[in-house]
Amino acid sequence: MISNLNMLENIALIKEVHELLPTQEAQAHAIESLRLIDLEHIGLNRLNQCTSLEVFYVMVIRAMMAKEEVIFIVTPFFLIKKLARIEPVLEKLVLLNKEQKNIIILDNLTNQSHYKGDLCNIIK
C-alpha cells in the first residue's frame, strides 16, 4: 500500500495509470468495489487509519483492478491480525471477483484445517 494515498486513491491508481481513466471515474470504480463489501466508509482513510482486515480487502480490490488474470494471496492468517475464520473473507472475495479471476491462496500446511469445507479447492 502507498502510505501517502488514501484507500480510494490506492485502488484507483491502477486504472488511472494503465487504462488512463480520469481520476473521478477510477475512484468511482473503487467506491463501487468497496460498497460491495460494505467498506465504502474507509475510502478516505489512510493506511494507519485502517485495520489489517480492511487493508487486506483494499489490497485484493487493487489487485483486481489490474489486468492480470491470477491473484496470489500469501498467508492471509499472517496478513490479517486475529483472523479466526476464513469463510467470511472467502465469501467477500467471491463477491468482489466479478471478473472471475483465478484467486490462489498460498498458506502453510498448519493452517490447512481452516480451509476445509470452504469455497476453495485445496491443492497440496
Add this chain to the structure above:
Amino acid sequence: MILKFFEHIGQKTTDFFLSIYEAMQFTALCLIHMVQPKSYNPAMRMVLIKQIYFTAVGIIPLFIMMAFLFGSVIIGVVIALATQYNLQSQIGSIIVTFALNEFSPFFTALLISLRSGTAVNTEIAVMNVNKELNTLKEYKIDLIDYLFLPRILSGIVSVTSLSILFAIIMLGSGYIFTLFYMGMDLHTYQTLLANAVGVDNLLILLLKSVAFGFVTMLIPIYSGLKTANAYTAIPISVLNGMVKLFIAIFFIEVLSLVLQSL
C-alpha cells in the same frame, strides 16, 4: 601501508565518479520522460496539481512576509550604498540586476529547498524503506512518471512563479527606499525601472529559476532513492541530500555570475 593509502584514494575517486555518472544518468532519464507525452497520465497530473499546491500555494503567506522582510532590508541596503557612492544615475539598473537576476531566484530556491526539498527527500526515503516503491514497480507503475516527474515539474513551476513574486515585492520595497533616500516619486521610479529592465534580465530570472527548481526537487528525490534499507538511514539520506542540494544551488549561482560576466 602506502599501497593501501593509494588504494583508498583510488576507491574513493572511482566511487565519486561512479555516483556522478549515476546521477547524470538519472537526470537524463527524468529529462527524457519530461518530453514524452505518455508520461502525463491522469494519476501523474493529479500528483502534479497536489505538488504545486503544497510547494507553491501553501507557502504564499510565509513567502510574502519573508519577501517583504528580507527583500526590503536588502534592497534598502543596496540603495543606501548606491546613494553613498554617488551611483544615483545607475540606481535603476542596480535595483533591477540585484532584484531580478540575483536575489529573487536565489532566495526562493533556498526557501523552497528548506521547505519542500526536505519533505520530498524524506517522503521518497520513507517510501523506499517501506518498500512502497517496489509495490509501484510490481504494478508496472513507472516511478519517474508517477512519483518523480510531478515533483520536478512542481519544483520548476513553484520556484519560477515565486521568484517572480519575490522580484515584484522587492521592486515594490525599492520604491519605498528610493522615496526616503532620494525623494523619488512613483512615476520617476516606474520610468527608471522600465528603462533598466531588459529582455536579458527577464531571461536570466527565468533560466535561473528553472535551473534552481529542477535541482531543488531532483537532488532530494535522488537522495531518497539511494537510502539504505533502514529507518535510521532516513535522516542520513535527508542530511546528504540537503548538503548536495545546497552545493548545487551555489554552483548554479556562481555559474550564472561567471556566464554573465563573460
